[in-house]
Amino acid sequence: MPTANSLTILVVDDQQSMRGLARQCLSRLGVQSVALAATGQSALEMMAERKFDLVISDLNMPGLSGVELARKIKSHPVFARIPVFLATSDAYRDEAEDETVDHFVAKPFSVADMRNAIETHLGQLT
Secondary structure, eight states: OOOGGGOEEEEEOSOHHHHHHHHHHHHHHTOOEEEEESSHHHHHHHHHHSOOSEEEEESSOSSSOHHHHHHHHHHSTTTTTSOEEEEEOGGGHHHHOOTTOOEEEESSOOHHHHHHHHHHHHOOOO
């Protein structure tokens, strides 16, 4: 069982407001270490320099989409074990379903939705 304050999570979204909302939601769960990236490419660069327990990405972004980012992460020998969640509206759920995506989180997500998704993949938060 991980403690929320021990997790390091990377949030990837091209909209600053959504990055802030995700950080606030994770903070309410007790997650203190949240890194933010505006593009899939910058997320990969951050991952090369820092270890993350989880990546939460928007689906529709310029450059690498969330699915393309998930595929790059899952094909990487070091990053492959990191769970990747895609966050988007229910209208795009079909596009978010890919074998490389570990979990879909509907926007706007709640603290309870995020807790459930994290606990499904990392174990109950304490």
